[in-house]
Amino acid sequence: MARVSQEHLDARRRQILDGAARCFARNGFHATSMQDVLREADLSAGAVYRYFRGKEELIEAIVNEVLDTVRTAFEEAAAKSPPPPPDVLVGQVMTQVLTERTGLSYEGEEGFPRLMVQVWTETLRNERLSAVMRTGYARVRQAWIGVVEAYQEAGLMRRDIPAEHVARTMVAAAQGFAVQQALFGAAPVSVLQDGLRGLMSMTSPMDSPSSS
Template structure:
């Protein structure tokens, strides 16, 4: 039997996860069976179970993969030595989120809400999700301190409290996109500018 490369294994995992996301988007996480995911992936049951022992493991892998990929997009923006001013920062972060959640005809924002719901009853998922969010909140709090120092924000607010609210803003961006339709990054930028009382130049498409 020919040896399968790690690239081929990863491609097969991605194929299964993509099938799972499509099924979750159509039917919800708990209403989706492994049989449906196997059919959607167009693989044999043996091939799928070779990578994932069951739906619980697949759910965790889907969440971990999605959040890990998103972290890869956001961390370079969050960890800059000199972050962008608030409005431009909001535009950049929400644009990164949008690019990650709109793929292959799927709106992964809807699946994110399902994953957050799963975290309320699944301790493993809750630990995974909250771990990512705490890291984001720490990074945002650090950015708030820089903004206050540079005069972009009032120094009256406590950085940790402002950081928590800022995280809520980005989580709310995901919720609104899932429930009410996609919000444009430019809307997020203008909204932040309005909240903190600064002017911003509206970007236009080239």
């Protein structure tokens, strides 16, 4: 029997994940059956079950892949001295997730946000998936804390505000933008960036020219 190369195995796994991601984004988690995934991926049951035992493992693999991509992007930014400003950094990461799609294949620009909203909903009833999300979110938050600490070290951000609080807020901004994409339709990442720039431009009334 010919030995199957690792490249072939990786490509087959990618094919399965892409098919599952399209199905979940289009029809939701509970409305998608494994038969739907088989048809979408154009593979036999034996080929798919060799890699994943069911929908739960598929969705966990997709979630881990996306969260790892986001975490890696922030960790790379934190290694720069100083990191790009928040509006640029968040824009880069969101573009990577929404446009480059982290290697996953979705249908339409709202595919990834729709999938993530469905996953977040599922975590309310699925303790195993909830644990995966908590672990992944903790890693992303820790990467963002590193970015904020780098801002503070460079004198670009005030030090009297806990880095974790800023990190949570920036993660919430990215998550909220994804929810808007899922509920109200696609919008360019520049909208989020402009909003962040507007918030970053605020000054104290004591700093305004009219106060002097």
